[in-house]
Amino acid sequence: MSTTDWLKPLEHILNCPVHAVSRSIAEWNDLISNADELWLGEHSTPSPIEGQRVEKDNKTWIVISSNEYEVNLLELEGSALQATEKELISWTLQLNRGTVAEKRSAALSETERQAMKLSDWIQKQLEADEPAYSLPDHLTVGSRLFNEMIPFLLVTEQPGTQQATYADLEKLLRSFMSDDILLIPLKSQEWLIWGSMSLLRDEDSDAFEEQEEESLEESLASIGLGLHEMLASEWIGECHLAVAHPASPAKGIIETTMLLRETINLGRKFHVGRNIHLPWMLQLERLLNAIPELQRAKYLEQSLKRADLFVESEMLSTLETFFTLDCNVSETAKKLYIHRNTLLYRLDKLKQETGLDVRQFRDAVLVKIILLLYKVTKRN
Incomplete structure (x- = not known):
């Protein structure tokens, strides 16, 4: 039986408006935080469980079902509801949860x-x-x-x-x-x-x-x-x-x-x-992730002070392609559809402004680290 099939009979029995509504998990948590009265049963899990109740401003919400993103609720209006009526609805929904779980278990291969x-x-x-x-x-x-x-x-x-x-x-x-x-x-x-x-x-x-x-x-x-x-x-x-x-x-x-x-x-x-x-392919990323965030941010701040050239979209694309192709100048130029001399000009420009020549192993490692840290810090 679907939820809508028993809403009208339940509304008639309780003699108050009854609605089926959906709320996001965040909205459900807000209801819990600001509730006048709250009943979560014996469950201490953060996820909503069938039968749990929240009451506020003469309204009662009871969990029908939930998933990772939203909660389906029974919304009851009016303050005339008896405590036993609310408990009976919660108990019925909890009982239904157990029945559904049993049926699902029986249907498993x-x-x-x-x-x-x-x-x-x-x-x-x-x-x-x-x-x-x-x-x-x-x-x-x-x-x-x-x-x-x-x-x-x-x-x-x-x-x-x-x-x-x-x-x-x-x-x-x-x-x-x-x-x-x-x-x-x-x-x-x-x-x-x-x-x-x-x-x-x-x-x-x-x-x-x-x-x-x-x-x-x-x-x-x-x-x-x-x-x-x-x-x-x-x-x-x-x-x-x-x-x-x-x-x-x-x-x-x-x-x-x-x-x-x-x-x-x-x-x-x-x-x-x-x-x-x-x-x-993520060995360096694993090492950088183990460094405290404050130290990563400080190192990046000091590095980027030397030039804003690192974060220009054209330079970022050039360097990422260059590293992906194992610092091969000819293959990088082909991949970027640019002349080899154009690529060399960009790399020389980076060297002039930062002192780092990515054609040298030591400098290439430093630039690679700076780019990885920049990606993470920019999103944070």
Whole structure:
């Protein structure tokens, strides 16, 4: 039964106006902060729970349901409602929550049920002071999780879009990665994916046909690119994807999850606009992130006093392309569609104004650090 089906009968029984309304999480928190009376039940979680009540200015709001972005509320008008009537509504909504949860659990496939068990265990270890890094025996069904697999972390954060179900995403992944996958839901809109090592063999065969041998990291990056393009076009739009070196889920699932989360956080922090994040490409960013923010800001302030040239859009684009192409002048000029002498003129101008010549290794490292710190500081 939908919410609208029982609003009119409830309004008749209570003899007061009853509405179904939606509020953002921020608005719900404001209601709680300014409430005349408040009942949150036995739950201490920050997320809204069915049946929780807030009362203010002769109005009562009771949580019907919620997700990551908004709360659906029952809005009751009037001060004549008895406390027992409010408690009965809260109790009914709580009871309905338990019934829905039971029905959902019964509808889970065996694969999803096992994935949920893995998810619960992973979450507990990530929150623990001294986590266990190897899966317990009761979760390593058969020998599959002891085999090396390719780990990915998928994160989407798009308010207003419908969240994919486990079955939908699993089906989509199987079409790209073959049937041998392990999909584990973590937080809302966060999925841990383990793919078969056969993906690397497919990449190797393609490279062989092109007579161009790829490294392991180049193959992983290529797989990540293909997976991201498929997910972005056929699933939920733009998303963030990290991929790491192959590992055994049974032995390395916690360390790998921590690495992939850190990789996405670093990538989104230092490289806004990128959606594929690779841990071996973020070593310098990891080091800079460990430096206290105050010291980073102070160093950047001192560096930028030497010239505003660093932050000009043309120079930024030139330097980023130059570093991406391993400081190769000819390739950078081709990529930017400019004459080689034009590029040399820009680099000479930077040297004259800052004393830093990015064609020299030492200076190139300093400029790279300045650019990374500038990106983060500018957004803050």
